[in-house]
Amino acid sequence: MRHVLSYLKPYMKWMIFAWALMLVELLVELWHPLLMEKIIDDGVMKNDLHVIWKWGAIMIATSFLAFASGIANSFVAAYVGQQYGFDLRKHLFEKIQSFSLFNFGQFSTASLITRMTNDVTQMQNMVFMSLRIMLRAPLLIIFGMVMALFVHVKLALILVIAVPLLLVFLIWMMNKAATLFSRVQQMLDRVNSIMRENIAGMRLIKAWVRSTYEQQRFTETNESLMTRTMTVLRFVETITPVLLFVMNVAIIMILFIGRNEIHAGSAKAGEVVAVINYATRMTAALSIFTFITMAFSRARASAQRIAEVLITTVDIIDEEQAEGTTIQKGEIQFDCVSFRYPESEALALQDVSFSVQAHETVAILGETGSGKSSLLQLIPRLYDVTEGTIKIDGIDIRHLKQEHLRAAIGFVPQDLLLFSGTIRDNICFGMETISSEEMIQAAKDAQIHDTIMNFSQGYDTVVGQKGVTLSGGQKQRISIARALVRKPKILLLDDSTSALDVKTEANLLQALKTYSCTTFIVTQKISTAMEADVILLLKDGQLLAKGTHKELLKTNELYRKIVQSQLGKKGLDDVETSAQYDYIERK
Incomplete structure (x- = not known):
């Protein structure tokens, strides 16, 4: 993965800019629950309409700022992703062009095509998501817990216990999914290989009336791809229900304990709402991890396949002191x-x-x-x-x-x-x-x-x-x-x-x-x-043996047999005159 990601270096400034825009969105999202706390405790609970209008206007203004930052971030992320994909395909093609025939034997044609197309697309998607939401989601979870602790420690402890357990679960799922997606890519290679063989050999297939056989062969491979892909997707899709269940249980516990804290006078209604708001935002961020896990798992599998091509040692290279001499004679x-x-x-x-x-x-x-x-x-x-x-x-x-x-x-x-x-x-x-x-x-x-x-x-x-x-x-x-x-x-x-x-x-x-x-x-x-x-x-x-036609006729038995098999006995005669040459050519 590290080798493949090194091609992002020329776009580091754009990536930093994209992350800066993402941080603006994140800060607004982290600040809004605190504003809601103020509106509820200082405005709604005290019937102070001025406070409601004041902090409500600030929420609307910062929402527009977050919206503008999000749009700009999407444009920058798309630009970096497309440029990165272009560079990756370019370097892959250059590497393949440098291959010797032995290197080509190490990879099937269908596999090389898949690596330059599907695998590069997976890396593009991963880069886009990393600039758009992949980094934003974990930061929102981390700082969301910190802000929740700042609002009310006792209520936030529920999130402090639940979220790390979910993160461990997500990391395990991500590693497992990466292995499974690697097998899916290999099966995709197989499907592409059969398609390529069929297109290249269509004349033979038609002549031998083997269309039904080839359709069956393709269907079996295609079904294997579908089955394996569905298995992986079902596995990954279990992430969201688990996340939602755990986080919903946590929110219910926050509501139950928050009610008791409000009656005891150790918490305000706005604080409970703020902690729940952080919990719901963290739930949304954790839900995004389903897509992040899928994208990252696919990308990690694809990165390994791309890196295999990029780091392949080309066995035929120019020596450092190779001469730039132009061949003049041809001896x-x-x-x-x-x-x-x-x-x-x-x-x-x-x-x-x-x-x-x-x-x-x-x-x-x-x-x-x-x-x-x-x-x-x-x-x-x-x-x-x-x-x-x-x-x-x-x-x-x-x-x-x-x-x-x-x-x-x-x-x-x-x-x-x-x-x-x-x-x-x-x-x-x-x-x-x-x-x-x-x-x-x-x-x-x-x-x-x-x-x-x-x-x-x-x-x-x-x-x-x-x-x-x-x-x-x-x-x-x-x-x-x-x-x-x-x-x-x-x-x-x-x-x-x-x-x-x-x-x-x-x-x-x-x-x-x-x-x-x-x-x-x-x-x-x-x-x-x-x-x-x-x-x-x-x-x-x-x-x-080495020699002219006449020399080999005299000295090599195998050559005489070849001549006789093609020209007959007369071809064994000592050919000296041009007339005899013409006769053999006509034969």
Whole structure:
């Protein structure tokens, strides 16, 4: 809670101002019972109309003052709450943006969304209530007892006994409710997760006719959320009846003892009324504790969840002496690189070593799970190596600033993502310096320009969420264009041509040769690998072989099997003439 509340420091002056306004309200409320005592004892009991008018006018004037202070306090409290929520969401988003892929694995997407929305809203509500009533209520109770003791000690002792017992009860309830509300937030994460999965996978749900199943799954989770929330609310709602019962018993005792004190001459009617007035005001303040307890309990649970994100240690950070060097060539060297995913015991890559010259094209082949995507993700430091080093232009990538490293890399991941917006927005992807000519050229090289121009709005065509309105091949080519427009020194294509036909892929590979960049292509197609300068063959995280197509045909049995499975026996022939190359491409 303390870490999350530290973001209130810039608004401390406004908070002090809000509390000052609240104190004005409080002073008026504490003073009014004394004024009523004077009106009754000096005015009503003595039939002095002047005293009644005098102190009545003062009560009305101070009531207006309290009213104005309350309105101003509400405006200031709302301002601080909204600004605090804005800052909290901003810092949460910045923190999430700094996460490595390992950090993202620690939190579900639905949980992060809930923390940035619902949990932040709970903190906003708590801040608003703390400036408006959360501090006012306990102060009214404390000083109400003091003022009651000042009026009549014997009568006030009843409140002195009852109120502390109720406060102990409230503190216990608050701690219990915080734990229960934390479980409610976790269940809300689950509901959001199912909603997100359904929206993202609607095509599959429709195709498999699983709407009824998904509705049942959502209903069960939603009912669990409802049941758990109702359980907590019922628990919290028991606070008010207990408070009212105890305080009403206390008021009855004050009336009974006060009557005896008046008959004995040791108390005046105005004093009894004043003590009862303090008791009723304290009862109202204690009743507010129901809402305060609920708000504070929710906020405490939410603060813990927000703090978990804010204090998460990011495992991939720039070194203090990291170089701001810009990558010039794109030479890459893997030196005894081993890698395992965090929280996994198995090595995804084991003792991989190879070097690639600048502007070479590297094809990476291997069966599923052989480590192809893992190898690509290490180059832009989406993960850090477990052992060994990766050097670019002779510099260990851990000694480079991440911003400079990744700015020189164009990366097209296996799981494609297009953002809601136009095709233009997706290709340029926030790069305001990109001209229309550069964008169009990148699209042409990616073999998507003609397709885009066939759309009614051209580059201003709006794509659906995640590009659902486009085919797989169209999404791949737009994603490639997004990488090419950066004019990268290193281009990483993770199985990004799988949905392209042979002719389109051949044209794309030919266009890529015009770029001054080192290109890595993860592929399952031998026709694609044959166009590369170097082929890396992976199996179970190990580099089995490295060489050209002709070299691997001669030296590696596994590669020959792959070639034969795709090109037949003729693919095993020594390919020397361009005519033979053309034949294999047509196949």
